[in-house]
Amino acid sequence: MKRIVIADDHEVVRSGLRAIVETRSDWIVSGEATNGEQAVAVAVETRPDVVIADYSMPLMNGLEVSRRLKSMHLRTEVLILTMHENEELLTEAILAGVRGFLFKSDASRHLIFAIEALLDGRPYFTGVLLEKLLHEYQAGKQNTSDMLLTAREQGVVQLIAEGHTNKSIGVILKLSVKTVETHRASAMRKLRMSSTAELVRYAVRRKLVNP
Numbered sequence: 496m497k498r499i500v501i502a503d504d505h506e507v508v509r510s511g512l513r514a515i516v517e518t519r520s521d522w523i524v525s526g527e528a529t530n531g532e533q534a535v536a537v538a539v540e541t542r543p544d545v546v547i548a549d550y551s552m553p554l555m556n557g558l559e560v561s562r563r564l565k566s567m568h569l570r571t572e573v574l575i576l577t578m579h580e581n582e583e584l585l586t587e588a589i590l591a592g593v594r595g596f597l598f599k600s601d602a603s604r605h606l607i608f609a610i611e612a613l614l615d616g617r618p619y620f621t622g623v624l625l626e627k628l629l630h631e632y633q634a635g636k637q638n639t640s641d642m643l644l645t646a647r648e649q650g651v652v653q654l655i656a657e658g659h660t661n662k663s664i665g666v667i668l669k670l671s672v673k674t675v676e677t678h679r680a681s682a683m684r685k686l687r688m689s690s691t692a693e694l695v696r697y698a699v700r701r702k703l704v705n706p
Contacts, residue, residue: 497614498525498543502534502560503576504552508599512547512576515606522610531555532667535563543571545595545613547606550577550584551702553657554667558591559650565592572613576602579702585620591646594618648682649703651675655691656698 499522501512513524526537530553538546538560546564548557555563561573574595575588588596595613597605598621605621612619644652647668654664661675668675679694688694698704 497522497545498541499523499610500526500528500534500537500541500543500546502528502531502537502546502552502557503549504529505549508549512602512606515603516547516610519607529553531557531560534560538564538569538571539567542569545572545574545610547574547576547610549599550575550579551704554654555650556653556703558587558593558646559653561588561591561593562646562650574609574613574619577702584702587646587649596620643685644682645678648678648685651678652682652694652698653703655679656695656704 499516501509501516501524503509503512509527513527516522516524525541525543528534528537531548532554534546534548534552535555546560548560550557552560557573557575557577561575564571564573572595573593574597575584575593576597576599577584578599585596595609595618597609597619601621605619609619650668651664654667659667661672661679664670665672665675670678683689683694686693686697688697695704
């Protein structure tokens with residue numbers, strides 16, 4: 496029996512994904528989560544084969560969930576779901592070690608295939624985005640400025656945009672306040688920004704948070 500965890504902050508989305516997963520008699524939804532931090536906790540507790548994670552979740556986005564699980568050496572694959580047709584998100588996912596990436600609009604048709612691929616040790620990416628990404632690389636137009644941020648810096652920027660203080664970010668990410676400040680300063684330097692307002696606008700633009 497394969498174990499699947501579903502992480503999304505919208506109940507209707509979780510219910511729809513669960514209905515699809517449960518069409519397979521050899522799969523079971525071992526847990527659900529409404530934010531990234533909870534997704535990690537549920538994954539640690541239930542040790543699933545696959546975590547289906549929304550890219551834009553409170554506290555910790557899907558890529559940070561993937562990074563956290565990999566740092567714990569869990570044998571769990573992460574399938575990122577997004578409603579945003581943005582090849583930069585796919586680039587970030589690949590750099591974060593994610594092997595599955597799917598549009599929410601494609602979930603009804605492709606979710607089963609994506610999970611099967613991950614369970615079989617094969618990657619599964621939404622075809623349209625993959626084609627766009629390859630085209631960008633071939634044309635030499637890949638925007639590298641946004642890719643300079645590490646997964647940890649992206650996580651800190653997301654939490655800043657959600658209104659968290661350095662202290663609360665440290666608690667959520669299990670980092671010291673000084674380390675949070677270092678990541679914050681590094682992100683601002685790389686993005687050539689000088690204010691929190693600019694970081695918030697960046698996070699909204701990159702779909703890390705909802706406007």
